[in-house]
Structures are given as C-alpha cells and as structure tokens.
Amino acid sequence: MKENQLLLNLAPxxxxxxxxxxxxxxxxxxxxxxxxxxxxxxxETETNRMTLAFFSLGSLSLLGKLEETVSLKDRTDWxxxxxxxxxxxxSQNPSxxxxxxxxxxxxxxxxxxxxxxxxxxSDPMDGASIPNTYTALANLLLLGDDLAxxxxxxxxxxxxxxxxxDGSFAPTYGSTERxxxxxxxxCVISHIxxxxxxxxxxxxxxFIRKSQxxxxxxxxxxxxxxxxxxxxxxxxxxxxxxxxxVNEGIIDKQGxxxxxxxxxxxxxxxxxxxxxDTCYCFWIGGALENxxxxxxxxxxxxxxxxxxxxxxxxxxGKDAESPPDVLHSYMGLATLSLMKESGLSEIDAALNIPIAxxxxxRKIHAQS
Amino acid sequence: MQDGHYxxxxxxxxxxxxxxxxxxxxxxxxxxxxxxxxAMDYFRAVSRTNEKSQRVLELTAHIIDMNPAHYTIWQYRQxxxxxxxxxxxxxxxxxxxxAEDKAKNYQIWHHRQVVVEKLGDGSREIPFINQIIEEGSxxxxxxxxxxxxxxxxxxWKDELAYVEDNLRxxxxxxxxxxxxxxxxxxxxxxxxxQATIDREIEFAKKMIKIAPNNCSSWNYLLGVIRTxxxxxxxxxxxxxxxxxxxxxxxxxxxxxxxxxxxVAKKENRSVDEKALEDISVSAGIAE
Numbered sequence: 041m042k043e044n045q046l047l048l049n050l051a052p053x054x055x056x057x058x059x060x061x062x063x064x065x066x067x068x069x070x071x072x073x074x075x076x077x078x079x080x081x082x083x084e085t086e087t088n089r090m091t092l093a094f095f096s097l098g099s100l101s102l103l104g105k106l107e108e109t110v111s112l113k114d115r116t117d118w119x120x121x122x123x124x125x126x127x128x129x130x131s132q133n134p135s136x137x138x139x140x141x142x143x144x145x146x147x148x149x150x151x152x153x154x155x156x157x158x159x160x161x162s163d164p165m166d167g168a169s170i171p172n173t174y175t176a177l178a179n180l181l182l183l184g185d186d187l188a189x190x191x192x193x194x195x196x197x198x199x200x201x202x203x204x205x206d207g208s209f210a211p212t213y214g215s216t217e218r219x220x221x222x223x224x225x226x227c228v229i230s231h232i233x234x235x236x237x238x239x240x241x242x243x244x245x246x247f248i249r250k251s252q253x254x255x256x257x258x259x260x261x262x263x264x265x266x267x268x269x270x271x272x273x274x275x276x277x278x279x280x281x282x283x284x285x286v287n288e289g290i291i292d293k294q295g296x297x298x299x300x301x302x303x304x305x306x307x308x309x310x311x312x313x314x315x316x317d318t319c320y321c322f323w324i325g326g327a328l329e330n331x332x333x334x335x336x337x338x339x340x341x342x343x344x345x346x347x348x349x350x351x352x353x354x355x356x357g358k359d360a361e362s363p364p365d366v367l368h369s370y371m372g373l374a375t376l377s378l379m380k381e382s383g384l385s386e387i388d389a390a391l392n393i394p395i396a397x398x399x400x401x402r403k404i405h406a407q408s
Numbered sequence: 409m410q411d412g413h414y415x416x417x418x419x420x421x422x423x424x425x426x427x428x429x430x431x432x433x434x435x436x437x438x439x440x441x442x443x444x445x446x447a448m449d450y451f452r453a454v455s456r457t458n459e460k461s462q463r464v465l466e467l468t469a470h471i472i473d474m475n476p477a478h479y480t481i482w483q484y485r486q487x488x489x490x491x492x493x494x495x496x497x498x499x500x501x502x503x504x505x506x507a508e509d510k511a512k513n514y515q516i517w518h519h520r521q522v523v524v525e526k527l528g529d530g531s532r533e534i535p536f537i538n539q540i541i542e543e544g545s546x547x548x549x550x551x552x553x554x555x556x557x558x559x560x561x562x563x564w565k566d567e568l569a570y571v572e573d574n575l576r577x578x579x580x581x582x583x584x585x586x587x588x589x590x591x592x593x594x595x596x597x598x599x600x601x602q603a604t605i606d607r608e609i610e611f612a613k614k615m616i617k618i619a620p621n622n623c624s625s626w627n628y629l630l631g632v633i634r635t636x637x638x639x640x641x642x643x644x645x646x647x648x649x650x651x652x653x654x655x656x657x658x659x660x661x662x663x664x665x666x667x668x669x670x671v672a673k674k675e676n677r678s679v680d681e682k683a684l685e686d687i688s689v690s691a692g693i694a695e
Contacts, residue, residue: 078438084477086438093436117433124431149480150452153431165455165480179435214483217518254589254631263594264552265586292634298662302623312623313580314546 070354095370141194142168143176181397199238207243268310307345425449460491530561
C-alpha cells in the first residue's frame, strides 16, 4: 500500500517536464510586459483597453502574484488611470449625459486626463460601454481600490437607459449591436454596485429564453446559431443566478449540459464541428461550473490541450499553433483555476473575477 | 499611404491635431504605428469641430483600413454619408473591398446593414454574402446578416436550396444547419405543418446516415423533435437500424437514452438504471 502510494506520488513528477507545468515565471513576465506596453497588433482593440488590462491583472491575480510583482506606485497610478476613464454626468447638461455614464475602454477620443473629475462634458461619441464598465470595476477590485469614487447612481441610470424593450442591452449609447453578453456584464455591474434597479429582470430573462436555439444552447440574439461564449453569459449564474432566475431562464437544463459536454474534444470548441480553442475551455467550462456540472468534464484531456497552447514565451494561444494573446492567456489560466490547478488561486466562475477581487468586494459590501 | 500623410499635407494645414492624453503612467498603452497615431490625431481634431467633408470621409477610410473595429469611426462615417450625400452604391463597393480580408469584423457588417437600409435595395446582398460564406463557411456575422437580409427583403424562396448546397459541401457545417432551422421555422405566414416536420426529420435522418458522428445533424433532429412535440419514441426503428448497421456513435447512444427516458416519463415509470446500462453495453461503449 505504502509502496503504491509512493509510486503514484512519484509518477507525475517523473513525467513532468517544462511543457507539463504551468510556466509561472514566464507568464508573469508576459503579463507585466503587456501591462506596460501592448504590441501594435492590439490597435484593433484600442477602444477596449480596460478589458485588455483586466486580462493581464486578472491573470497575475490567478497566479497569486499581483501584489508581489506590481509595485504600490504602479497600482496607485493605474487606479488613477481607471478613474480617468470614468464618464460622469455633465453638470451643465445632465440630460445629454444620462446614456453615457460608466467607464470607457480608453482615452482614445483625446479628452483631458482627469482622474478626480466629478463632471464630464458630454460627448455622445465618447460614452462609457457596458463591457468596459464591468472590467473597470473588476480591475479596481483587483488593485485593492474601495470603489469610493465610482459614480454608482450614474452608472445604474445609464444601464437603465441602455436596456431595450425586448430585454437586451446596447453596449454603448447609439450602438445597434445586441448580444446576450451585454446582459451578463450588466448583471455583474449590478451585483458589484449592489443595486439592481438598472435592469428590468423579467425582460432580460425573456430575451435570454428567446435566444435559446433549437440546439438547445444560445446565440447572440434570437434565431442566431448557438455559440459558446453566449452560453456562458446567459446560462450561468452571473446573468441568471445573480438575478435569481435560473429555472425561468433556462428552458432545458439537461439539454444544455449535454450540449456543453459535447463541445469537448480535448479542449472545448464554441460551436459544433469547430476546432478546440483555449477561450472556449473557459466559456464552456465556466458555464458547466455554474450549472454544477463541471465534474463531468474530462479534465485530463482538457489539461493536456491547455498545456499544448501554452507558449515558450509565456502566455497561451488559442491553439497549439497560435502565438499568445492576453485574452487567451487569461482564459487558459481561468480554466486551469476551475480545474483547481495547484499554485493557482480560485476564480469566481459566476462573476468571472479572480477570488482576490471578490474578497475585496465582500469587504466593501460588508462596510456599506 | 505614407507616414506623415497629414502633417506635411497642405490640404490639412488648417487643422491642429489633438493627441491622446493617456496620463503619466498609463495602464496597457498600445505601441501604435506612427501612421495610425497621426491619422487618429487628425480625426480627434476634426470630429471635435464636427467637420463633415470629403477629406474626413477619406480620413475615416484610412483609419478603418488600419482598425476596422473602431466603432466610433464607423459611426462618424455614417453621419458623413448623409451630410455629403455619398453615393451609397460606391459605399457598398468600399465595403466589398474591405470585406475581402476583414469579414470577421462585426462593424463592417453593421455598417453594411446601415447602408443597405438607407438604400432600400437588397439586390447586391445575397451574392455578397454568398461570396463571404464561400471563403469562410462558418462566418457568424455573415449568417446573422443573411437572416436580416432575407427577412427585410423577403428573399426566402431560394434559401432552402442554398442550405442544401452548403450541406452537400460540408454536412458538418453547423451554421448551415442553424440557417435551415431558421428558414423552415421562422418564415412568417408559413405555419409549420405535419408534412414539413416529417420532411425535416427525414432530412436529418438521411444526413445522420451519411455521417453518424456528426453532432450538427443529431442536434437538428432532436431540436426539431423538441420544439414541435414530435413523439421521440418514433425514432426507435431508426436507432435500431443504425445499431444493426454496427454504427457506434455517442450521439446514437445519447439519443437512445433520451428516448428511453421520455418513454418512461410518458408511462409514469421510474428509470431503470440497469436498462440504461444495457443500452451502453449494446452500443459498445460500456464493458
């Protein structure tokens, strides 16, 4: 017995090589580098820099190294940078700014950097966006901020103004894009701000129900093809449990779990008959976790897929052939965290926020 | 376009460029190319003064070529279409060209929808979409936009044939399967009758026989059954047939279990775990 145990303990160690371990040091260097300067290839995501920051800060947090590797000065400066992206009501023209409040993804529009502003001259071309408001709040929590300067009332009012009659949300003022993913972001924002008055929950649940396709999973909007990232954003706790509406929102839970599990080959793909991709390991894995069915995942296969996408310069690519990027790198680590990989800290799969950020949030909620 | 296209250009001499103000120690700054930074500096300036001119139309095209994901640049361009009375057919040509290598970008599709809506003419759309789908048969935006186009311009007539062409090329194209469901079950004024349901079920069965491990056709079969209330136990002879043909497919097994459970529920029987195990054994999956 003792001998067997010894063998079992030794076996993985003997088999381990660099490829089989999470390359913690390389990942840290990769994320620190990206926090300071993103390569030009990220130009296309310039309006979502807040979200790029979340992938790197979130990854360092999952690696348990955020405080250790980012100096207090940087953390303080970056909190200021985040607040400088906040859009406040325009004290001169409050009605013009009511759809614009929250956080922008970046200062691309060229307005003055002012983290201490309490009023923002309204510019309809430079409003906040729901996804970047979500990741800004998550970033503030990860950096240890107390959210004291977040204009909660203005954000909730803007959420309310961006919800459509059919229950869906526009991501930003004037956009006609509709996607269930924005409902998820609106729910997490409401949870963090502890105020649900910005969402008509019945309508949102109605939209989620309608987006469930014949498969039975979810498309971006009703009628569209079922897609893994949409599914995470609707099926799971963030959008539905946070609203307390899992049973009303999911038409066929067993079918949904089956659909999710069918997406696994080694890793997961986002739509039937597509190739496995690191980000869907988290979108689908996270959905399964939220459906209390993650234990049905073949984690050995999943881990070996993820390790094949880990690159020699740190970070993860979308598959074994791709160079790393911060989104897939975060998703790779988040999936390993769902699998309780040793050395990684937990992730709250409902909020998609590393646990250190959630602890900070609980502290803030307890004090308010 | 060359580096320094605007600063050294007399046509832009009247504009004072506005740089981005990113603070002293920014989070995730991007190492923009000089060409992009310069173009954006000029865009910031002319959008601040709300300039609507031909040179700004060209500036937006330059920026879009470098960054097609920039939502606001597109939005500004849309305001220019009206203000400058831009020939919308020309605008479609512009999008045709861009889409050649940027078809996975959402904004392009959205812009196209805006232009086509203004134009009120969808005659160029199906050939355009067909070409994109030919190059990327699972392009999510292309299929979504196709739904909008056929609804908007009542172009349902040839869609089923188009789906079948696509499935003939690749029976595993899930986007084509989803489109089939949309075409058959969402056509306004065309209520679904029993003959249609039977036709769809027979079609899915035929495709399953061609590729028994194709989850798309199984999902379609079970989806039609679930949404139309077709009795799932009617599948039993089909499943038996497959098994007798020595087909081993997890979807066959999973469907058999679903049939078994549905029948048990209908007859108010509790599910017999032993019988489920027998199904697994007979499907060659369990020992």
